[in-house]
Amino acid sequence: MTTGTPPILEIRGLRKKFHDVEILRGIDLLVVPQELVFVIGPSGAGKSTLLRCCNRLEEPSAGSVHVGGVDITARSTDINAMRRQIGMVFQSFNLYPHMTALRNVTLALVKVLRKPRAEAERLGMAALDRVGLANKARSYPGELSGGQQQRVAIARALALEPKVMLFDEPTSALDPELVGSVLNVMRELKRGGMTMLVVSHEMRFARDAADRVIFMDHGLVVEEGPPQRIFSTPSEARTRAFIAELGR
Amino acid sequence: MEAWSRFLDTFFNLDVIERYFPAIMKGVVVTIAAAVVVTGTLLGLVLAIVRTFRLIPMNALIVVFVDMFRALPPLVLVLLVYFGLPNIGINLPSFAVLWLVLALVLAAFAEEIFWAGILSIPKGQWEAARSTGLGFLGTLAYVVLPQAIRLTVPPLTNRTIAITKNTALGTVIGVGEILNQATTAQSFSGNATPLMMGAIAYVILFIPVVVLGRVLETRFAWRRV
Numbered sequence: 001m002t003t004g005t006p007p008i009l010e011i012r013g014l015r016k017k018f019h020d021v022e023i024l025r026g027i028d029l030l031v032v033p034q035e036l037v038f039v040i041g042p043s044g045a046g047k048s049t050l051l052r053c054c055n056r057l058e059e060p061s062a063g064s065v066h067v068g069g070v071d072i073t074a075r076s077t078d079i080n081a082m083r084r085q086i087g088m089v090f091q092s093f094n095l096y097p098h099m100t101a102l103r104n105v106t107l108a109l110v111k112v113l114r115k116p117r118a119e120a121e122r123l124g125m126a127a128l129d130r131v132g133l134a135n136k137a138r139s140y141p142g143e144l145s146g147g148q149q150q151r152v153a154i155a156r157a158l159a160l161e162p163k164v165m166l167f168d169e170p171t172s173a174l175d176p177e178l179v180g181s182v183l184n185v186m187r188e189l190k191r192g193g194m195t196m197l198v199v200s201h202e203m204r205f206a207r208d209a210a211d212r213v214i215f216m217d218h219g220l221v222v223e224e225g226p227p228q229r230i231f232s233t234p235s236e237a238r239t240r241a242f243i244a245e246l247g248r
Numbered sequence: 249m250e251a252w253s254r255f256l257d258t259f260f261n262l263d264v265i266e267r268y269f270p271a272i273m274k275g276v277v278v279t280i281a282a283a284v285v286v287t288g289t290l291l292g293l294v295l296a297i298v299r300t301f302r303l304i305p306m307n308a309l310i311v312v313f314v315d316m317f318r319a320l321p322p323l324v325l326v327l328l329v330y331f332g333l334p335n336i337g338i339n340l341p342s343f344a345v346l347w348l349v350l351a352l353v354l355a356a357f358a359e360e361i362f363w364a365g366i367l368s369i370p371k372g373q374w375e376a377a378r379s380t381g382l383g384f385l386g387t388l389a390y391v392v393l394p395q396a397i398r399l400t401v402p403p404l405t406n407r408t409i410a411i412t413k414n415t416a417l418g419t420v421i422g423v424g425e426i427l428n429q430a431t432t433a434q435s436f437s438g439n440a441t442p443l444m445m446g447a448i449a450y451v452i453l454f455i456p457v458v459v460l461g462r463v464l465e466t467r468f469a470w471r472r473v
């Protein structure tokens with residue numbers, strides 16, 4: 001990446017302990033604007049925890065996370081104000097089942113950003129349109145397929161115009177034939193210049209969309225580099241073993 | 249035919265109905281029942297919301313209150329409050345005692361029902377809402393409670409009916425209550441008709457609650473996955 005651009009997400013010496021188990025053991029990671037960084041690694045490596053520390057759904061035990069230059073781990077930081085700038089997409093979608101797709105998207109616009117209802121609906125429809133689901137605005141989550149639900153969830157995060165988006169295994173809960181639609185939306189976001197940090201096992205997607213791949217194991221970054229190098233000629237033995245395992 | 253007319257004469261005697269109708273309807277029970285439903289449910293909801301803040305001393309108090317009022321029979325509570333409070337200089341009219349006790353009992357059960365509803369909402373719902381910048385209270389108000397309350401309508405309706413029926417306990421502390429008026433009328437008339445009138449009065453009183461519960465269940469039902 002270009003050296004002059006200040007990072008949009010800056011993780012320094014991040015540690016996270018659950019009771020006596022250290023899940024993250026000192027992570028350093030910079031993500032610059034418009035970059036798509038892909039995090040891979042065996043389960044239990046701490047990938048999801050890393051992501052969840054980036055908007056303080058998990059409280060880091062040590063280290064710092066800066067988003068757009070603001071230390072979100074500082075006591076004085078208004079975390080709710082920062083979270084609007086950090087979109088998050090979950091493995092299990094987590095749409096609000098009692099609200100239509102449009103209301104799912106507009107809730108934060110109305111209640112957090114205090115937009116008037118009409119403007120919120122306009123922005124909500126625009127966000128749904130970006131994920132190709134404007135025609136499902138009045139549907140309830142229960143009436144949508146998993147892939148559609150996940151795209152509504154992406155629209156919900158997108159509507160707040162975040163500076164960076166975190167994807168926590170966005171396709172792991174989907175039937176194989178629905179994965180493509182969600183990945184296409186993510187490709188579209190990438191093309192639109194969105195900065196993304198993605199935890200996923202979709203290696204094909206990583207190969208053709210990611211700018212950089214991070215391989216994590218046991219709470220540490222083992223290796224990082226462009227996808228072609230990580231997937232074809234990884235330098236660390238653990239990375240090689242993991243990639244080989246995936247290829248089987 | 250003889251038996252049938254004797255049955256009608258005993259249980260649905262028109263003269264008796266006419267004579268005692270005003271007395272039975274005069275029971276303040278309707279007001280008390282309505283007051284119990286409203287205040288009990290609201291207090292229960294407030295307690296459940298307070299409990300979500302997870303302040304340990306506060307929650308300990310709530311749990312003690314809830315367990316006490318769920319464990320003790322309402323009759324015991326009515327007698328304790330009615331005959332106990334005057335000893336510390338608090339004199340409440342009997343209808344107020346009945347309302348207070350039943351509202352607290354309903355609040356105790358309602359709190360547990362609402363709390364269970366709140367706990368049954370997946371953690372992911374909280375996380376999704378918080379990740380969009382919504383605060384704790386906003387998440388509770390717009391995301392968690394609307395879902396939790398939908399789940400609580402059926403058990404809450406049942407509990408409300410069961411507890412509000414205890415207005416019949418007003419008899420023991422002299423509240424002019426349907427059953428009380430009915431038994432008195434029965435003794436005076438030497439006829440069982442007033443009891444039937446009491447029963448019908450209860451049906452008229454509680455059918456709306458039952459129907460309301462059903463309406464809420466249907467209205468609040470949303471299309472699930």
